Amino acid sequence: MNDVVQSEPFVMNIGPQHPSTHGVFRVKATVDGERVVDAEMVIGYLHRSMEKLAEERTYTQNIPFTDRTDYLSSMSNNLGYCLAVEKLAGIETPPRGQAIRVIMAELQRLASHCMGAGAFANDTGAWQTPIMWFMREREKILDIFEMTSGARLTCNYMRIGGVAFDLPPGFEERVREFIAPMRQTIADGEGLLSGNEIFLARARDVAVVPHELAINASLSGPMLRGSGVAWDIRKADPYCGYEQYEFDIPIGYRGDAYDRFIVRLEEMRQSLRIVEQALDGLPGGPHSTEVPLALRPPAGEAYARIESPRGELGYYLVSDEGPSPYRFHIRPPSLINLSVLREMTVGGSIADAIVALGSIDIVVGEIDR
Amino acid sequence: MTRWWDGVELARVAERLVPGSVARAEAGACLLRPERAVETLRALRDDAETDFAHLTNLCAVDLWDRFEVVYHVQSLVRNRIACLKVETADRESPAVPSVTEVWQGAWLQESEAYDLFGIRFEGHPNLQRILLWDGYPGHPLRKDFLAMPGGLQPGLNEFAGAAPRPEPPVRPVP
Numbered sequence: 001m002n003d004v005v006q007s008e009p010f011v012m013n014i015g016p017q018h019p020s021t022h023g024v025f026r027v028k029a030t031v032d033g034e035r036v037v038d039a040e041m042v043i044g045y046l047h048r049s050m051e052k053l054a055e056e057r058t059y060t061q062n063i064p065f066t067d068r069t070d071y072l073s074s075m076s077n078n079l080g081y082c083l084a085v086e087k088l089a090g091i092e093t094p095p096r097g098q099a100i101r102v103i104m105a106e107l108q109r110l111a112s113h114c115m116g117a118g119a120f121a122n123d124t125g126a127w128q129t130p131i132m133w134f135m136r137e138r139e140k141i142l143d144i145f146e147m148t149s150g151a152r153l154t155c156n157y158m159r160i161g162g163v164a165f166d167l168p169p170g171f172e173e174r175v176r177e178f179i180a181p182m183r184q185t186i187a188d189g190e191g192l193l194s195g196n197e198i199f200l201a202r203a204r205d206v207a208v209v210p211h212e213l214a215i216n217a218s219l220s221g222p223m224l225r226g227s228g229v230a231w232d233i234r235k236a237d238p239y240c241g242y243e244q245y246e247f248d249i250p251i252g253y254r255g256d257a258y259d260r261f262i263v264r265l266e267e268m269r270q271s272l273r274i275v276e277q278a279l280d281g282l283p284g285g286p287h288s289t290e291v292p293l294a295l296r297p298p299a300g301e302a303y304a305r306i307e308s309p310r311g312e313l314g315y316y317l318v319s320d321e322g323p324s325p326y327r328f329h330i331r332p333p334s335l336i337n338l339s340v341l342r343e344m345t346v347g348g349s350i351a352d353a354i355v356a357l358g359s360i361d362i363v364v365g366e367i368d369r
Numbered sequence: 370m371t372r373w374w375d376g377v378e379l380a381r382v383a384e385r386l387v388p389g390s391v392a393r394a395e396a397g398a399c400l401l402r403p404e405r406a407v408e409t410l411r412a413l414r415d416d417a418e419t420d421f422a423h424l425t426n427l428c429a430v431d432l433w434d435r436f437e438v439v440y441h442v443q444s445l446v447r448n449r450i451a452c453l454k455v456e457t458a459d460r461e462s463p464a465v466p467s468v469t470e471v472w473q474g475a476w477l478q479e480s481e482a483y484d485l486f487g488i489r490f491e492g493h494p495n496l497q498r499i500l501l502w503d504g505y506p507g508h509p510l511r512k513d514f515l516a517m518p519g520g521l522q523p524g525l526n527e528f529a530g531a532a533p534r535p536e537p538p539v540r541p542v543p
Contacts, residue, residue, distance in 0.1 A: 044499060047500045217472075217473040218472060236445075237371035238370065301397065305425070335478075339473055368500060
């Protein structure tokens with residue numbers, strides 16, 4: 001056959017404006033026929049230089065920036081940053097503030113995974129039905145965020161030393177009403193997709209990341225767990241009292257796109273468990289400690305990390321006793337999870353490359369910052 | 370709970386594995402000599418006691434007369450994390466060896482540090498700007514790169530360039 005059909009490799013751009021790239025993200029794929037022989041990513045379309053801007057603002061003024069890095073999980077980003085400042089300045093959060101943070105971070109994980117799992121189903125060809133189911137539930141979470149913080153997407157709810165305001169009346173009922181339909185939607189989504197022949201053909205054994213490569217390439221979050229490494233910062237390095245809650249770490253065994261999808265669905269169930277436990281044991285007392293507005297942490301450095309929906313989100317702060325951070329660095333899980341993009345895509349078809357990209361669940365605002 | 374390696378203790382382990390590898394050790398971090406850094410980090414990765422299989426975070430810090438590259442490395446099995454640092458010799462042509470052959474995860478993070486700080490990572494397979502475009506003037510995260518034209522800082526009534534080095538240029542009005 002090869003003697004008859006001759007093909008030459010050529011460069012094809014996937015993105016930057018294409019729904020399958022989930023933002024302004026471009027892959028320069030060299031293809032030979034339908035087969036990808038090389039893939040190079042081009043990023044920076046959304047670069048806003050937040051790290052530079054943050055060096056010129058006070059610690060409190062920087063919290064809204066963190067909303068806008070990973071815009072699908074602003075609560076988690078707020079939390080990671082506030083934890084880093086608290087570590088740097090030695091500030092304690094009251095128990096109620098910690099429990100509220102846990103509830104918000106887990107609701108945010110649910111919202112983000114709704115988007116991630118739904119968009120992944122879209123990429124594999126399960127056109128619009130699963131994503132609409134998940135978006136319906138995500139809408140309820142955004143309503144809960146709106147009643148709590150006043151904003152749906154860029155919540156800006158966490159503060160250094162706690163949260164901005166206490167939970168509104170009726171919060172607990174709203175969350176409890178939401179849990180059962182969410183469970184049902186996860187079951188529906190899994191029932192529709194996990195045994196579906198087309199979905200299996202598209203996702204099973206596609207974009208495989210062996211666990212040695214996953215560790216060596218600094219992957220984190222569902223990417224790492226999908227490859228069979230049971231590493232979750234909530235368990236390994238608990239923050240905000242995660243050690244009090246009972247939950248499991250789901251892992252995959254093959255490290256393919258399908259496993260990552262299933263890991264995300266299972267994580268959503270675990271998040272619901274954590275939310276229920278946190279609501280049951282919600283302590284009283286203040287929601288925040290008093291922190292001076294012009295905070296000047298002692299000179300030094302701090303690295304704090306959380307398990308964001310996409311993986312290990314770290315904030316590295318250096319203080320020179322000034323009112324603004326001397327160095328503000330975000331460890332973006334979306335960017336670092338792209339380290340294996342070439343390994344995942346080369347050798348497969350173009351359609352598989354789209355599935356591989358969807359299974360990483362990137363947010364371009366966080367890649368470019 | 371993840372335990373942090375004490376810098377002095379880690380320096381002892383590094384010295385045992387690769388003699389002459391440590392430049393300075395503090396409580397928070399262990400500073401490696403640039404010329405032995407790759408060898409040392411590989412030894413620390415493969416050693417059973419340290420087992421730093423996962424490079425968590427890599428970033429650079431501007432220290433006015435030099436740059437510092439910070440590595441946060443961890444062992445997933447032992448659940449321990451450590452902070453290691455390498456300093457560049459000067460500010461004019463900063464360079465440190467690349468650790469991409471030790472950890473693949475360093476690839477993108479080193480490219481980012483090259484882009485925003487102008488630190489050359491020697492041995493990096495494809496060192497080029499990733500966030501900004503080729504030909505962009507300067508490296509924005511350097512402290513002498515001023516955020517706005519004229520050196521005026523947004524929101525602050527003070528000229529940044531007015532303060533002499535090594536005083537950081539950005540200070541709000543008291």
